[in-house]
Amino acid sequence: MPLAAQKTSYVTTSIPYVNANPHLGHALELCVADAFARHRRIRGRRVRFVTGTDDHSLKNVLAAERAGVPTSAWVADHAAAFEALSDALGISADDFQRTSANPAHAPAVRALWETCAHRGDLYRKPYHGRYCVGCERFYEPEELNDGRCPEHDAPLEIVEETNWFFRLSRYADVVREAIESGRLRVVHDGAREETLAFLRGPVRDISVSRSAARARGWGLPVPGDASQVIWVWFDALCGYIAGLGYGGRDRSRLDTYWCGEGERVHVIGKGIARFHAVYWPAFLASAGLPWPTDLLVHGYVTIDGEKISKSGRSIDPTPLIVQYGADAVRYFLLRHIRTARDGDFSLRRFQQAHDAELANGLGNLASRILALAEKVTDGRVPEPGVALAADQELRDSALALPSEVDAAVDRLSLDEALAGVFRLVDATNRYVTTAAPWEDVREGRQGRAAATLRTALEALHVIARELAPFLPGASDDLRTRLRAPPLEGGVGWNVLPTGAPLTRGAPLFGRIGGRDWSRDSGTRAAPRGRA
Template sequence: MTTTPENTHVYVTTAIPYVNGDPHLGHALELVQADVLARHARRRRRPVRFLTGTDDNALKNVTAAHAAGVDVREFVAANAARFAALREPLQLSYDDHIRTGTDPRHAPGVRRIWRRCAANGDLYRRRYEGLYCAGCEQFYALEELAGGRCPEHGTAPERVSEENWFFRLSRYTDALRAVLESGRVRVEPAARRNEVLAFVRAGLADISVSRPADRAGGWGIAVPDDPAQVVYVWWDALANYVTALGYGSTGADPADGGHDDHHDDDDGKPFRTWWVESAERIHVVGKGIVRFHAVFWLAQLLSAGLPLPTAVYVHDYLSVDGAKLAKGVGHAADPAGLARRYGSDAVRWWLVRDVARIGDTDFTVDRLLTRHDQDLANGLGNLVHRTLTLVHRFGDGVVAGPWATGAGGHPLVIAADALPDAVDRALAIFDLRAATAAIGAVVDQGNRTVEGERPWELARRATAGDTAAAAHLANVLGVLVHACRALAGELEPFLPAGATRLCDQLGDGAGVGRPEPVFQRLRRL
């Protein structure tokens, strides 16, 4: 991650999911990815704010509640609680969780952004007829459909005719192209950036940003000064990134003739700190909603005169046993259930180590178990266990440290000391797989060092009076402990629970703890 001399604050957000069903493993992927970024920045001593939440105001929530025969408010509250309950099983460290339907910060901020865009001449009302996908809550042009079906859900959109408020997205074509081409807003991976740029370069059409209140059953945020319409769920939902910081909660709205205080907010001025002045404002989102975040949201902010995010990090999709993930797909995709059965370390490690940066990834329990046992139990866990065993057997639980004669140039020390930079470079381009691969490479080198240095033979020679062997043994043990401590530290953003157990055993001084298995094998290989 980049830093500036003036400010090193990092604001990390996830998309907020609809709550028309239970959370699945795809939601866990995004939450864990964002959590890794937040924890990593904190580890680098940067001030961090990490936000997640739920989208309560979607019309599909209303549809799902009616289908279940449940009051909409009760239905939404129950499902939102299930998303919030992922915090403990996934070991998430978010600082804030917003529910757009009940959080008092949200609606005032949405209305303020609406009024600012209206004051800028970017909102107008007209009748519209188009093809609408209820799953996406989005209108599609005919040429965007694959065989007449939504490219995201594979269903045929319904033809809808209604009068809505429209946003002049077309006015921002050139500005958005400049923002994306210059890297002022980075979209990673580059393939997703290129897709967004192609969409913008083709020319942007104005978009509908409201729905009739009757069709929404009164659910959602009323359009300012037009209660017959509710704000389109995406316009509403995207604003959570700033409303959660207090934007719009206090002060006069400059669009209403008041003092221009749109950079002011509640106690502590979190909006100014984390949005206006923050060095990095990062959105972590799925590939299906890149257009909303890297086009519509940016235009919305430009119209309202607000700062843009600095990066949009995009992940691809997961499938389970070859089937596309969706709410209600079954227990195999239940992240909390997987964590209860196999542990948060196993679930988090699979998500950060196995999921491809580009292209969809298929999840199976077999792959989760294999990855955990190979990398954690047989790899890192084995290295730490054998290192501590050697230190207690041949060094009475005390190490001289890698600063002993000749140890500073040891290849394993060099590799361990280079690990933070390798992790930094990988996460700066949202490549969690590369970051965890760098950790794995040092683990492999550590295990090869044990086999190559053969401390037990050095100990035998030292016992026989070989002083050179005794000195070399002390160096080797110090090198191994140094590498294990470096690995445990860099592992913390990815596996906070497992890393804590490793650090407790390894200590931070000359003495080390007794070896205990940190990563129990989940099955016999």
């Protein structure tokens, strides 16, 4: 198919503030977006996948002041930590954009501001309100919990100043109708209903600038008004189109990935749903631009049931990756944290899932099949044999898996997609145990043993292929051992080259055995799980 005729997918994470180092919740979002983007590429889509950081937040300024360093130095250092996490997890992003460093960003923000102003959607007025620095937004009294921010459980700052306002009230009905009809799909039932409840109420215009004095001069100035800087959320949301060429001379990527007929998917946390489901479509409507098609609103990673920011505790994902491997961390986050729900993390749960499902499940299956090949066919792919009922049943289950994975990913339920892959892992393990090809070898039935082996190898190949979006390292390793055809070739049966040498190798995943590796020195070799 010519590239121009291929469907497109534009996938983004949110761009987090860099007032602190990344935690496990940031790793979750990166993994969800990456798995979605990889799945789309494997299925033949033209994909553009972007992540990055939001540098212009007041939170960043205050964090730099507390540390006694220039804001620019602070955001550069902490943005580097986010980029390093992306690399460590094997994230396949096409671009990592920093709002203060991307030369295309400021022109795009100015262009969006001026377009909204030309439309008559920006005006200036005095304002008095309650402001949460953590959320970077004003709250109405009825939105608070005993006068405190509902997201951060913190007191609010009373702010009185003259700001620029956006006529959000003008767009409330059109945004509500789009969400109700599904034209703007918000996948997280709670976030969707909360957004609709907000839009069905009295929707007020919102402040989209801050005084330059309160912002310490950090941020993008309002065009024609040096006393104000552009609100960080107006600034940050524009980042989704800045890297595609909005406001610049070359609009080819914008025309392909944003203004074309493909999907535009933002992967975000539920705490920022309103910014993406209400404010962003309204800004785009004012500018005459298309909207995102989907908002995948993931839940929070919790510790003992509490959101990380409220618990006062955090989990640095980097030591987990170093000690256990990127694929092990990706697996837990993508399967055991349900995509659109909160999920609790503990090292014990992580280790149990690793050993039971990766080491004893997938790893053991690969080891036993490849060890069997050494005994039955001298370590080579056997010819296809006569299929028995059990062979056909496993074949049917394997060939049905890609459609099952596609349906779950289309529902934006990546945990269900990965669970489907591991159901085939379990089914293949049961098949090998029941068929007992070692008994056929002992009784001299080499042909039957080889037929069983070929069926198991083909099922293992389907597993390896469908794992590619979720555990890319293990998938690459396993497909290399099987001498598998390229991912782009599509799913099939009896596709492994007959006679090709197989590689047994070390276990895909070594057992941890419940040990608290976080207490060991950083020099200990990590179990295999690969970045």
